Amino acid sequence: MFDIKWIRENARAFDEGLKNRGLEPVSAKLLELDEARRRHLTKLQDAQSRRNAASKEIGKAKGAKDEALASKLMAEVAELKEVIQSGEEEERQLIHALEEALSVIPNTPREDVPVGADxxxxxxxxxxxxxxxxxxxxxxxxxxxxxxxxxxxxxxxxxxxxxxxxxxxxxxxxxxxxxxxxxxxxxxxxxxxxxxxxxxxxxxxxxxxxxxxxxxxxxxxxxxxxxxxxxxxxxxxxxxxxxxxxxxxxxxxxxxxxxxxxxxxxxxxxxxxxxxxxxxxxxxxxxxxxxxxxxxxxxxxxxxxxxxxxxxxxxxxxxxxxxxxxxxxxxxxxxxxxxxxxxxxxxxxxxxxxxxxxxxxxxxxxxxxxxxxxxxxxxxxxxxxxxxxxxxxxxxxxxxxxxxxxxxxxxxxxxxxxxxxxxxxxxx
The missing domain is CATH 3.30.930.10 (Bira Bifunctional Protein; Domain 2)
Structure with a gap:
């Protein structure tokens, strides 16, 4: 199975290897799946960072006796928790989709292998x-x-x-x-x-x-x-x-x-x-x-x-x-x-x-x-x-x-x- 990072960096060589096997290029499809995974991961990381920051702000608001702000921040943290939990499930699905696509792709031939159909x-x-x-x-x-x-x-x-x-x-x-x-x-x-x-x-x-x-x-x-x-x-x-x-x-x-x-x-x-x-x-x-x-x-x-x-x-x-x-x-x-x-x-x-x-x-x-x-x-x-x-x-x-x-x-x-x-x- 291929490393998606290697495909990102060698998309042309990867597709050429598949072409030599008589197969259609698939790097674009794989990189699209990978990009969706990476975008979602960034979104999750941002949500986690905001949750951590909001949690700290709750303590400060309570220390300042600002209960209204504290309540607002607590509601935000609860919402972010749900977003992260559902996002983690979506992340697993995105990873599975990428791995499933990678798992059915054959190895690419070495350069010294003769190119032929059968x-x-x-x-x-x-x-x-x-x-x-x-x-x-x-x-x-x-x-x-x-x-x-x-x-x-x-x-x-x-x-x-x-x-x-x-x-x-x-x-x-x-x-x-x-x-x-x-x-x-x-x-x-x-x-x-x-x-x-x-x-x-x-x-x-x-x-x-x-x-x-x-x-x-x-x-x-x-x-x-x-x-x-x-x-x-x-x-x-x-x-x-x-x-x-x-x-x-x-x-x-x-x-x-x-x-x-x-x-x-x-x-x-x-x-x-x-x-x-x-x-x-x-x-x-x-x-x-x-x-x-x-x-x-x-x-x-x-x-x-x-x-x-x-x-x-x-x-x-x-x-x-x-x-x-x-x-x-x-x-x-x-x-x-x-x-x-x-x-x-x-x-x-x-x-x-x-x-x-x-x-x-x-x-x-x-x-x-x-x-x-x-x-x-x-x-x-x-x-x-x-x-x-x-x-x-x-x-x-x-x-x-x-x-x-x-x-x-x-x-x-x-x-x-x-x-x-x-x-x-x-x-x-």
């Missing part, structure tokens, strides 16, 4: 590995999984509806192996601290990361008011809400492997078959809390940590920088990592790594004390997938499929698979 204008940064070549027609993951008898969408549909799946036997174990491998890599090699966070959060936590109020329809909500997390980013980032951290504690790097829940309200008709876009899925999330000076280097580091998963799995991928029109709500700059899927003959997103600047920190009240100046400043926050476990399983199935319908287990996963090196259809 995903067709994203810019490829690098391409790693060569897609495999088969001497047979590559199948999609759901064709492979169903033929193995280990991926059951039909029963899941009866139990839960569309966009759910039962994974069975070796495929269930493969998903567990992938999650464990990713966690071990991020903690042991890259120094992220493993966390097992809550899956249910309050309104203010979802607000802090930018999921509320604008994206409520994309979330699942319980009847008693909790939100199911769409990603562990929400739980992990909010660990520092309403805190003042020591600079020596930064950068703070956190990771978690959790179920994630999304209603996919805006995805009607997209990826309706298979595991690409589901209501429930698991993901290894990466979150960093940094100083402003550290955040850009941390963004490159986080992206490299996510890419390393694909490198070790031997999967071809490309990394793209999202254009302004394709970025997430809280992001200043985002890299998407897209893995090659032979069954679709296309690269598909498997991770997004974003730097958010102080956008989320302001919503959460997350700050740190600068060691040199002792100044209290907002932290910067970053988040990324390291990786989406279900989509990685999809990529393994499609890239390691064999002509006979079996699937080879990548070497780095074999220690997690209890000696299984190939997944075949169970006998009997």
């Amino acid at each position: 995903e067709t204008e994203n810019v490829e940064v690098r391409r790693v590995g060569a897609p495999p070549k088969f001497d047979f027609t590559a199948k999609q993951h759901f064709e492979i999984g169903e033929a193995l008898g280990l991926m059951d969408f039909e029963t899941a549909g009866k139990v839960s509806g569309a966009r759910f799946v039962y994974l069975k036997g070796a495929l269930a174990r493969l998903e567990r192996a992938l999650g464990s491998f990713m966690l071990d890599l991020q903690t042991d090699t890259f120094g992220y601290s493993e966390t097992n966070p809550p899956l249910l959060v309050r309104d203010d936590a979802a607000f802090g990361t930018g999921n509320l109020p604008k994206f409520a329809e994309d979330l699942f909500k319980t009847e008693n008011g909790y939100w199911l997390i769409p990603t562990a980013e929400v739980s992990l980032t909010n660990m520092v809400r309403e805190q003042i951290l020591d600079e020596d504690a930064l950068p703070m790097r956190l990771t978690a492997w959790t179920p994630c829940f999304r209603s996919e309200a805006g995805a009607a008709g997209r990826d309706t078959r298979g595991m690409i876009r589901q209501h429930q899925f698991s993901k290894v999330e990466l979150v960093s809390i940094t100083t402003p000076e550290q955040s850009l280097d941390e963004h490159e580091r986080m992206t490299a940590c996510a890419e390393e998963v694909l490198r070790r799995l031997g999967l071809a991928y490309r990394t793209v920088m999202l254009c302004t029109g394709d970025m997430g709500f809280a992001s200043q700059r985002t890299y998407d990592i897209e893995v090659w899927l032979p069954g679709q003959d296309a690269y598909r997103e498997i991770s997004s790594c974003s730097v958010c600047g102080d956008f989320q920190a302001r919503r959460m009240g997350a700050r740190y004390r600068d060691k040199a100046s002792k100044e209290v400043r907002f932290v910067h926050t970053l988040n990324g997938s390291g990786l989406a476990v279900g989509r990685t399983l999809v990529a393994v199935l499609e890239n390691y499929q064999q002509a006979d319908g079996s699937v080879i287990i990548p070497e780095v996963l074999q220690p997690y698979m209890g000696g299984i090196t190939r997944i075949e259809r169970p006998v009997g």
